[in-house]
Amino acid sequence: MNINELLPRLRAGDKRALARSITVVETGGPPARELLAATYPYAGAAHVVGITGPPGAGKSTLVTALAQEWRRRGVTVGIVAVDPTSPFTGGAVLGDRIRMQVLGGDPGVFIRSMASRGRLGGLARATADAVVLLDAAGFQVVLIETVGAGQGEVDIARAAHTTIVVEVPGMGDDVQSIKAGMLEIADVFVVNKADRDGADNVVRQLKAMLHLGEHRPGSWEPSVLKAVAMHGEGSAEIVEAASHHVAHLRNSGQAAKRARAAAERELGAAVQELALERLRGGAWDDLVARIAARERDPYGAAQELLEELRARG
Ligand SMILES: Nc1nc2c(ncn2[C@@H]2O[C@H](COP(=O)(O)OP(=O)(O)OP(=O)(O)O)[C@@H](O)[C@H]2O)c(=O)[nH]1
Ligand SMILES: [Mg+2]
Numbered sequence: 001m002n003i004n005e006l007l008p009r010l011r012a013g014d015k016r017a018l019a020r021s022i023t024v025v026e027t028g029g030p031p032a033r034e035l036l037a038a039t040y041p042y043a044g045a046a047h048v049v050g051i052t053g054p055p056g057a058g059k060s061t062l063v064t065a066l067a068q069e070w071r072r073r074g075v076t077v078g079i080v081a082v083d084p085t086s087p088f089t090g091g092a093v094l095g096d097r098i099r100m101q102v103l104g105g106d107p108g109v110f111i112r113s114m115a116s117r118g119r120l121g122g123l124a125r126a127t128a129d130a131v132v133l134l135d136a137a138g139f140q141v142v143l144i145e146t147v148g149a150g151q152g153e154v155d156i157a158r159a160a161h162t163t164i165v166v167e168v169p170g171m172g173d174d175v176q177s178i179k180a181g182m183l184e185i186a187d188v189f190v191v192n193k194a195d196r197d198g199a200d201n202v203v204r205q206l207k208a209m210l211h212l213g214e215h216r217p218g219s220w221e222p223s224v225l226k227a228v229a230m231h232g233e234g235s236a237e238i239v240e241a242a243s244h245h246v247a248h249l250r251n252s253g254q255a256a257k258r259a260r261a262a263a264e265r266e267l268g269a270a271v272q273e274l275a276l277e278r279l280r281g282g283a284w285d286d287l288v289a290r291i292a293a294r295e296r297d298p299y300g301a302a303q304e305l306l307e308e309l310r311a312r313g
Contacts, residue, residue, distance in 0.1 A: 003031075007038050013076075013137050015110055022112055025129035036129055043135035046078070046142045047246050048159065052182070053166030058192040059145050062166060062229035062238075064100045067109055069235040070141050076108040078134030078142045082127050110139060125269060128159050159262065161255070162245045164188045164238065167206065169198030183209060186222050188241045190234070194226035220248050279305045 009017035025032045051059050060081065067077040079100065103109045114127050127144060134142045144160060165186035170193075191202045206224045223241040227234030249255040283305065290296040
């Protein structure tokens with residue numbers, strides 16, 4: 001199916017066209033870019049919500065519960081589950097399928113697990129592109145699940161309007177497991193598995209940590225909410241907090257600022273991807289070897305490659 005056929009079907013919310021389109025962006029290369037160029041103008045309306053947190057915190061369960069809550073409110077939901085740890089084994093992916101099965105028959109829900117398939121720029125890029133596709137297909141909320149482990153996941157979270165960080169009680173009875181980075185990116189904290197002992201303690205500690213930072217007037221103060229995702233408890237409050245957050249972004253003018261920052265990152269990433277693609281091969285391997293041997297420096301070599309590119313026209 002070519003893009004001229006794919007695009008109208010995708011825009012009509014056709015799930016098969018959407019699944020195919022995501023495979024195209026996962027694979028990357030010129031077809032991915034062509035598809036993205038065609039869909040980009042139609043995206044931008046969705047509320048993109050990142051859900052991150054340690055392995056096993058209940059992220060997939062929460063995503064399922066939140067999707068159900070949004071559906072009860074008549075909102076359509078696209079879900080992207082990112083599994084950077086095992087993109088090929090499908091272990092966690094299978095778990096997600098089972099967990100999210102209850103959403104299966106609903107035409108207002110689309111679920112996709114992402115693997116990078118070796119795409120240049122990796123999973124973060126493929127995920128960002130998949131979000132554009134879901135957005136252009138008309139899904140009103142797009143949920144991205146990632147394990148909050150590395151920089152790549154922080155990048156993915158940064159692409160979201162609202163970031164929900166999931167924590168659980170019982171991890172050494174304190175929240176030292178929360179990395180400083182997580183504290184900074186969280187717009188909403190969810191203490192999941194609140195059916196277990198210690199949830200209130202985690203809530204208290206999170207609030208204390210948040211108050212250590214100075215709260216500027218007019219800035220968003222992250223909510224700290226308890227949930228039992230397994231039973232859907234707390235979902236309504238979380239959906240409301242996410243909606244308040246995105247409204248705050250719009251009303252404070254931050255949405256426009258963030259959109260600009262995101263556009264700049266997107267452009268930078270695209271330049272890098274295209275430049276690398278054109279520069280690899282040729283003198284590349286030789287330069288790499290010589291930089292490793294300290295016979296060349298990376299900046300001088302980059303300069304040389306760019307000049308060569310310009311000469312090629
Ligand atoms: N007790 C309790 N268990 C929960 C709750 N929510 C999820 N779980 C369980 O926690 C386990 C992990 O849930 P997942 O939703 O797969 O967690 P995850 O964070 O998506 O896991 P990964 O994607 O593998 O990092 C499952 O056995 C869930 O049933 C909850 O509110 N209370
Ligand atoms: Mg999961």
